Amino acid sequence: MTVENAGSEPDTDRPDTIEVVQHVARPVGEVWARLTQKEGIEAFLGEGAMLGGKGDKWRAGDGTYGVTRSYHPEQQVRVSWHADDEAPPTMVDLQMTPEGDGTLLTLRHEHLPQDADRQALSQRWDAAMHRLTQV
Secondary structure: OEEEEOOOOOOOOOOOOEEEEEEEOOOHHHHHHHHOOHHHHHHHHOOOOOOOOOOOEEEOOOOOEEEEEEEEOOOEEEEEEEOOOOOOOEEEEEEEEEEOOEEEEEEEEEOOOOOOOHHHHHHHHHHHHHHHHOO
């Protein structure tokens, strides 16, 4: 099940933020294990991306790049995210919470510029989380 909050419309409380939420029928440990493998990292951030520890840089083949800002196993990954070399810095925060036998994934993309295509970004992150949780 996928629930998009503020997917096509900006959040009225935070117009610079989108949020995408998914419930996955897999335990947190399984989701985390996938995220920390090459295929999971690339599913999340893009082909060629490597997720490291706090302060490590990453870059994907599509030109997106950033720095790992927070890395808490089985809980959270927070990265700065630039759409390209000319784009302003934004933040992507992925939270993992146990929920029943599964995991609730909550992704917030924050500090978006006014001209950001929020619909396209919501779709990007929704698709990324689907790819991340596929086996």
